[in-house]
Amino acid sequence: MSSTVSVFVSTKKTEQSAWKASTPAVMGEQGATIFIGDNEADNLRKIQKAGRQLDNLGINAVKLMGDDWDIERQWAFSNGFTDTLTKNQIEWASDAETLRQMRDTAAWVRKLINLPPNEIYPESLAQMVSEKLTAVAPDAITVRSIVGDELIQDGRMGIHTVGRASERPPLMLVVDYNPSKNKDAEVEAVLIGKGITFDSGGYSIKSSEGMLAMKCDMGGAATVAGALVHAIHQGLNKRVQLVLCCAENLIDGSAYKLGDIITYKDQQTVEIVNTDAEGRLVLADGLLYAGEVNAKLIIDAATLTGAAQVAVGTDYNALFSVDDKLAQETLTIAEQQRELLWRLPLNQWHKDNCPSAFADTANSRPQKGGGSGGASNAAGFLLRFAPNNGAGWLHFDIAGAYHGSANGLWPTGATALGFRTIAATLLK
Known part of the structure; x- marks a missing residue:
């Protein structure tokens, strides 16, 4: 038999x-x-x-x-x-070899997102991603980690602020894929991932049931890392850097509080009105880094807002961009890759939708879920830090990255939805 x-x-x-x-x-x-x-x-x-x-x-x-x-x-x-x-x-x-590679990459992304929080934390996430990419392209990869108080010295105040209350230090991982080995080669793209390996909500604490799945809050980091792995397997020959903004959002006497003000490396100030709107705080550091290396294309991915999931459900990812041509190209690529992606509104004026009397902006609105248009307002916050007023920048709010229970299409846990689209965008 x-x-x-x-x-x-x-x-x-x-x-x-x-x-x-x-x-x-x-x-x-x-x-x-x-x-x-x-x-x-x-x-x-x-x-x-x-x-x-x-x-x-x-x-x-x-x-x-x-x-x-x-x-x-x-x-x-x-x-x-x-x-x-x-x-x-x-x-x-x-097409056995292509499908085997795709399935292995998707399985690796899902495994990272599904790992329990006692096994996945900033340093272990950085190590797993570094080891994977080094194994895929050993001669083209260099890795740098900025850990703990080194973040302050490097001006990465968002990541440090969010993660400083944990015994496990926050970090920013930079993986440089440079197949030409020319140290002066232009950085064609920077991929930025939200790597919140556990999110309690901080002092804006989540409910128990709302916190249960928060090991998945590093889904953006896993997705962009998987996208780079897949693109390399598909023959990527451009210099691409991967930036993971990693922290645990926990509570102790040193945790950041409502009313605190963060001053970023570009001197923008942000008032904290919700410690559970932490993802955008760490991604801001990644966006500033992308500007420093003059990346032509910038893609970030994050399990950023419940509002995006309310808007597009759990079968789609949400796309935000003020670069209409790039956004349309990406939607076409997603359709070709058979990954469901829907564009949600973002305009320059969304940058001012979280006002503060005490700082340049607040990190949200002081109401549940950030109020109406919460996903667009979160993207507008990121737009403040995106180089070139958002030209060449794509923001994926990956509502479809994780399912708390199985359904007719997916098993319980991570889906890896989005890694093919991002990889194909790098390769176009």
Whole structure:
């Protein structure tokens, strides 16, 4: 008896099956068959649901059979046929090496995000990312970490302020991928990731149920790191730097408080009105760094706001940019990569939507969720720190990065949604 279940895709509808027509995968003597139609977007969604169905049936190894499996259909199945710990095995129908690399990268991203907070903290996150990228491109990678009070000396006050209350020091990790090995090569792109490895909310403390999943608040860091890994595998030949802004947002006598004012390296001042709006505080340091190295393209990713999730749900990521041409190109790339991405509003005047009488700006509005338009206002805060008034800058609020419970498309935990789009944006 075979140790794997054969899975087929078919356009031939059957009228004699005992299975309901809405069932993603129909089981038979030869294995499982997924009956598809004319709309490919619907087909991919059904195929991913079929993967979840087979995982829920307790199947842990499959072989994709037949000629109707193109790379995107196989990838959709892969996303569904993935348990939380990525133990399931797939024999691919075609493009095996490409799909194996993609699945391994996605599994690595998910593993980072799913790790418990006693294992994932700023220094361990930095070490895991550094080791992974060094293994992928050992001759082209250099790594620098700015740790603890070194952040003050380097002017990275947002990261230090958010993370100083933890016994585990905050840090900024800079990974330089420079395939030319020319130290004077231009930095074509900087990827910036929010690396809050646990978020209690600080003195604006979260509820117990709201805090349970906050190991995932470093999902932005994992996603951009995975994007760089994938882009290198795909032949990236440009100099790209990865900047991870890492901290634990905890509480003790040294924790930052409501009413505190942070002065950033560019002398902008920020009043703290919500210590649970910490992600934007650390990303500001990363954006200032990107300006210092004159990056042509800047992409940040963060599990930044609940407001973005309210707006786009958990199947999409949200995109913000004031660079219309770049934003449209990115939406097209996301569609090509079969990753759901939706652009939300951002204008220059969003920079002033969190006013303060005591500083240049506040880090939010002093109301639940930052009030109406909270995701755009958070992006507007970041826009204050983006070089060139936001030209060449993309902000991903990755609402789809983590699911607290399994659904018809994804297992419990991280999804890695977004790493393909960001990698393809680097490669365009």
